[in-house]
Amino acid sequence: MELNRVSNSRFNQIPMVDLKEELKLIRDPISEALSKVLDSGQYILGEKVEKLEKLIAQYIGTSYGLGVANGTDALQLSLKALNIGPGDEVITTPFTFFATGEAIAQVGAKPVFVDIEDETYNIDPFQIVDALTENTKAIIVVHLYGQAAKMKEIMEIAQTHNLRVIEDACQAIGTEYDGKKVGAIGDIGCFSFFPSKSLGAFGDAGLVVTNQKILYEKINSLRNHGSEKKYHHSSIGMNSRLDEIQAAILLVKFSYLDTFLDKRRDIARRYTESFNSLFKVPPIIENRKHTFHQYCIELDSRDELALELTNNGIDSAIYYPVPLHLQKAFQYLHYEEGNFPIAERIANRLLALPIFPMLSVQKQDYIISTVKNFLENNG
Numbered sequence: 081m082e083l084n085r086v087s088n089s090r091f092n093q094i095p096m097v098d099l100k101e102e103l104k105l106i107r108d109p110i111s112e113a114l115s116k117v118l119d120s121g122q123y124i125l126g127e128k129v130e131k132l133e134k135l136i137a138q139y140i141g142t143s144y145g146l147g148v149a150n151g152t153d154a155l156q157l158s159l160k161a162l163n164i165g166p167g168d169e170v171i172t173t174p175f176t177f178f179a180t181g182e183a184i185a186q187v188g189a190k191p192v193f194v195d196i197e198d199e200t201y202n203i204d205p206f207q208i209v210d211a212l213t214e215n216t217k218a219i220i221v222v223h224l225y226g227q228a229a230k231m232k233e234i235m236e237i238a239q240t241h242n243l244r245v246i247e248d249a250c251q252a253i254g255t256e257y258d259g260k261k262v263g264a265i266g267d268i269g270c271f272s273f274f275p276s277k278s279l280g281a282f283g284d285a286g287l288v289v290t291n292q293k294i295l296y297e298k299i300n301s302l303r304n305h306g307s308e309k310k311y312h313h314s315s316i317g318m319n320s321r322l323d324e325i326q327a328a329i330l331l332v333k334f335s336y337l338d339t340f341l342d343k344r345r346d347i348a349r350r351y352t353e354s355f356n357s358l359f360k361v362p363p364i365i366e367n368r369k370h371t372f373h374q375y376c377i378e379l380d381s382r383d384e385l386a387l388e389l390t391n392n393g394i395d396s397a398i399y400y401p402v403p404l405h406l407q408k409a410f411q412y413l414h415y416e417e418g419n420f421p422i423a424e425r426i427a428n429r430l431l432a433l434p435i436f437p438m439l440s441v442q443k444q445d446y447i448i449s450t451v452k453n454f455l456e457n458n459g
């Protein structure tokens with residue numbers, strides 16, 4: 081099949097996420113909020129950041145929230161606050177965005193990967209036990225695409241082996257597990273507000289949540305050059321502060337969050353009703369509430385379908401084509417192809433379809449019929 085990108089006749093190219101369409105809805109309150117920040121003369125770690133920290137902590141169900149520069153820093157600051165560094169091992173999934181493993185390496189610790197579950201594509205708790213050594217200090221759990229990982233089993237392993245748990249909830253704001261929001265279950269929860277996330281800023285932004293005062297105090301200091309008092313530095317920290325402009329934008333967008341997550345779930349429901357007899361779709365699991373940051377389908381002819389969608393004016397994406405253990409940057413860890421067969425297989429089979437709150441029913445129908453037509457002709 082040849083790449084023959086044409087605009088579909090009915091719509092413009094359908095993107096993975098349409099932030100311009102969303103802006104039409106929120107432009108006025110955003111402009112008003114921005115203008116107040118400009119007039120305030122306070123641009124970093126001010127009143128808006130504090131308000132956002134309180135609001136998100138309350139939403140997630142934790143005592144503390146701390147605005148930081150991005151999700152990657154949220155992970156790195158969390159590891160630092162837990163005193164994790166050279167000589168320590170941190171267990172995580174190889175099937176995630178690079179930043180999860182990168183943060184572990186950035187603090188000088190060793191990322192240790194274990195395979196994922198077939199069902200959810202999240203870390204398989206039973207494999208964690210096999211990877212434990214005397215150097216294991218923590219687990220970073222990723223709630224991939226907005227689907228919660230098996231937190232009960234993971235927390236039990238952590239308690240038994242005296243490990244700390246960081247939740248990488250960068251793709252999972254609002255996701256629930258057993259009635260609790262993810263991010264509030266482990267020691268620390270990390271969020272990214274990268275523009276395309278379910279709650280996205282207009283630039284880089286992130287947040288850390290925790291129930292532990294001591295961790296809150298450490299991260300509060302670490303995000304600001306390890307200082308509690310101006311020009312007095314008790315540790316080597318980072319410059320990872322959230323600015324008022326991003327916080328003001330996020331405060332406006334936060335008021336739409338639950339409605340937008342419901343819309344994502346509605347679209348997911350329609351996709352699932354249309355596709356579940358054709359190929360594997362994201363599972364809806366009892367006691368877990370998926371937020372569909374991504375909607376990924378699993379099929380043999382993934383690449384052919386992606387091409388067909390492109391040819392019909394529909395974007396799709398592969399998250400992620402190369403698992404972390406096979407990334408060049410992690411060659412020094414000496415993993416090989418075949419080490420994590422599920423992650424490797426899934427990397428060749430998943431395709432993410434457009435899902436975002438402003439995706440119209442007509443466009444959803446067009447995506448559904450294009451996928452179905454492809455399968456009828458190629459199944």
Ligand SMILES: Cc1ncc(COP(=O)(O)O)c(C=O)c1O
Nearest residue numbers: 150151152177179180250272274
């Ligand atoms: C699972 C995961 N972890 C970490 C990050 C890093 O977040 P950021 O891009 O805000 O640094 C992202 C976001 O891209 C992510 O999806």
